[in-house]
Amino acid sequence: MKKIGLIAMTLSLIPLLFGTPVGAKKEVNFFLALYDGLRPEYYQDLNRAFNEANPDIDLKVIPVDWNALHDKLVVA
Numbered sequence: 499m500k501k502i503g504l505i506a507m508t509l510s511l512i513p514l515l516f517g518t519p520v521g522a523k524k525e526v527n528f529f530l531a532l533y534d535g536l537r538p539e540y541y542q543d544l545n546r547a548f549n550e551a552n553p554d555i556d557l558k559v560i561p562v563d564w565n566a567l568h569d570k571l572v573v574a
């Protein structure tokens with residue numbers, strides 16, 4: 499039983515070897531559905547405010563037409 503636990507623990511630690519280096523800036527893609535009346539200034543301000551509040555994360559706001567949103571999310 500100890501052998502199985504040791505193997506499970508070892509396998510669970512393997513992803514740490516391939517993770518993001520400490521101090522590296524992380525990138526997050528945010529798909530924003532374009533509704534009627536939503537202006538580009540709105541999501542640019544949203545992006546700017548998030549990036550100022552979280553300097554270690556680079557937020558990419560990706561505006562997507564409402565009709566194409568489902569397909570874009572499935573592929574991403």
